[in-house]
Amino acid sequence: MHQLTVxxxxxxxxxxxxxxxxxxxxxxxxxxxxxxAGHDLPFKRVINSNIGNPQQKGLDQPPITFTRQVAALMEYPPLIDLVKDKWPSDVIERAQELQKEIGSIGAYSHSKGVPLIRKHVAQFIEERDGYSSDPEDIFLTGGASAGVSLLLNVLITPHKTGILIPIPQYPLYTATLAQFNGIPLPYHLSEPQGWSTSLHEIEDAIAQGKKDGIAPRALVIINPGNPTGSLLDLETMESVVRLCEKHSLILLADEVYQSNLHSPDTHPFFSFKYVVRKLDSPVGLVSFHSISKGIKGECGRRGGYFECTNFREDVRALLYKMVSVGLCPPLSGQIGVDSMVRPPQPGSPSYALWKEETDTIHGALAQRTKIMTDRLNALPGVSCVQSPGALYLYPRLELPADAVAAARKLGKEPDALYAMELLDETGICVVPGSGFGQKEGEAHYRLTCLCPGVEEYVVALEEFHKKFLAKYSSA
Amino acid sequence: MHQLTVxxxxxxxxxxxxxxxxxxxxxxxxxxxxxxAGHDLPFKRVINSNIGNPQQKGLDQPPITFTRQVAALMEYPPLIDLVKDKWPSDVIERAQELQKEIGSIGAYSHSKGVPLIRKHVAQFIEERDGYSSDPEDIFLTGGASAGVSLLLNVLITPHKTGILIPIPQYPLYTATLAQFNGIPLPYHLSEPQGWSTSLHEIEDAIAQGKKDGIAPRALVIINPGNPTGSLLDLETMESVVRLCEKHSLILLADEVYQSNLHSPDTHPFFSFKYVVRKLDSPVGLVSFHSISKGIKGECGRRGGYFECTNFREDVRALLYKMVSVGLCPPLSGQIGVDSMVRPPQPGSPSYALWKEETDTIHGALAQRTKIMTDRLNALPGVSCVQSPGALYLYPRLELPADAVAAARKLGKEPDALYAMELLDETGICVVPGSGFGQKEGEAHYRLTCLCPGVEEYVVALEEFHKKFLAKYSSA
Structure with missing residues (x-):
């Protein structure tokens, strides 16, 4: 009998x-x-800065109380008798409203998600953008990744379809393109312009694709940026939409970090839905959002949504058919989406606590991002773009020739060697730039700005960096 | 600008x-x-007998209290102060044990699922089968469908790989094969033998595939059967494993209904894992299980697992890589799996209630299945195999020639016409046999045995059937 091999x-x-x-x-x-198991290592704990997972052990970003109290009542409705005089009345009302609509969260919902929650998502989008949103255009998903995977699967005709992706990119895109035999058409983001999107680079990638006989079908934009922490301005976004019109591209807008803004007064977020409507553009747009990021950080619930704009009814029906094969997104994630799009409002009993909790999270993230950027930039051979949004920094490294040589000898990328030694020395796990893509000869790494105790954390990064330079400097 | 079309x-x-x-x-x-909206229809409510969704509105199978109390505590750990003297101590202990391991359920877990829960799954399997199980072989999933989709995606080289599927089958299989460009190699189940699996039919399908140049890679078996409600005996299962050895087939065992047994003393369930180990067979096996069925019926949580047996380490590593792209299964489903595989034990404070709740569900399902089968068999032109397991019946219809002609005229399958009129007249939604596959010229439909008020429900089916026969009898 032949045993299955890779x-x-x-x-x-x-x-x-x-x-x-x-x-x-x-x-x-x-x-x-x-x-x-008690082994003696050069550090006391491992810190997973490789993934935006705010509530993980060791980072311990606390969940939002309102969200979790509603969720607990959905899990066990008789609980209401115990908590009705103890928990805020808006928690009780919210849970009762959702229970009336959903029934048990142990039942499959509509495959696109609970209709009432989709209506709330549409209202959230209308309030955000000032333009109408149709609940029928909303699909709740098991996190943004599930939505991206669905859209790429549907848009890609294997071995034929090109998808424009930024470099650096969140590797979900290259991974899913590989899975579905799509062809990546990479375009470089501009590090000197704060990792902004260059129309020129996209045009070049399209031209190159056409030369190779590859039809570009869609353009992926991640805004706020992952891994870069960048934020697009309105003018650039308008040009992007016009470019999609010109080339009949579907715009896939990964906007999962839309509420992670460190200086919203000077660097506000605009959605591509807003831009498409403002320009009265016919561009087909899919915007992805998630409860895993923002101030909720509810990664484990697996909740999110996408909204499709300017999609024909038959294309939307086909998306519905495909999600129906997977039955429905997790109800736990769906009710998480509901509380993301309908947070407590001023005057409601839960508001003060909600405000305090979310302000604390926003404040800590902004503060850590600033401290980390400043300190990284003060290190020899490190430069790091200021980040107005998302959860990450993507510092650039100028590594000594000896380090590059040592890495090559091991068959590794130089930044992978750096990241491996960083982990071995400090217990801090980051992702080398080679995992996201970068220009030939460059070295970067991505780290999250989620670790509390930022001073101690930064000192560990600094000490390691200096030791690494010393180790590989054959002066 | 070209607008995207299907x-x-x-x-x-x-x-x-x-x-x-x-x-x-x-x-x-x-x-x-x-x-x-207040429209006047010939019925008061719509009954979704098209899908095994026990907790949906109108069916309202109650969730298991133990499961939901643990889940509520996981959602909001400070709840413990309110419930510690009111809820059973084993609920509190279980929640604390899981919290200690998991931390927040708002964090991503290991991509294969929480290690401790995988250990518990392995213990459950060991107790069920009497053979060892390795937690590293267990992958927690967002329901069994997610696991099936992953395995088919990995096993299928597009346009080349054949997968043997039963007819009738649960259409997840044909849908996923279509999605990944796999080639179905259908084999017929034997209705006269209680929808059992015929080795002869599988051999024929393999021979036919080989004649067409299609390499068969895997064999799908659904046991207990969906849509048929059948149950395989040990002897047949042993032959199936030997056949997989002979043809080097991966055995994909969909065993999600393993605890839905209506007469377990006379018709017990054996897992394919048990059979493979008993025969000391080297066959590669994947067994799928779920919290959506059984007595839990927790469809909305999206929880399940698969165990792979006799898989090489490199193949298992590749599965791990693929699940890591999707980050992790929903924690809500994972903790649901934990309480499925670790129900309260005799002597523990929650046991009496758990026993009462689960006995009630098992009893109601067995009773409804029997009543429905007997009454369907008493109808003219209907025959229905007795079902020892799962949640469904798959009655066969002998439809009048006029009905067949009327269906053809509408471009419909005759059983689709029957099901459409059944829905229009009674509000009962079933799935026509053409959705699962059947022999040319046959007609069936699948309905769930989940509806309470079985007498009223069956009367509606009977009256409709007689009216349908009368309508299409040109005597």
């Missing part, structure tokens, strides 16, 4: 790479197990 | 069909909306 499997799947949970993350897991 | 999309996706949530389910949704 060589028997779908070749597309073999090509999938996902560095965020790749070699380094697996090593970090091993190191954590070793620490727990 | 013709631009991935042709594989256009071919996907999923009748369980197809035309009839969409019509049922419309009818429910009409009733709510």
């Amino acid at each position: 060589a028997d499997l779908n070749p597309a799947v073999l090509n999938v790479q996902y560095a965020v949970r790749g070699e380094l993350a697996i090593k970090a897991e091993d190191l954590r197990n070793k620490l727990e | 013709a631009d999309l991935n042709p594989a996706v256009l071919n996907v069909q999923y009748a369980v949530r197809g035309e009839l389910a969409i019509k049922a949704e419309d009818l429910r909306n009409k009733l709510e």
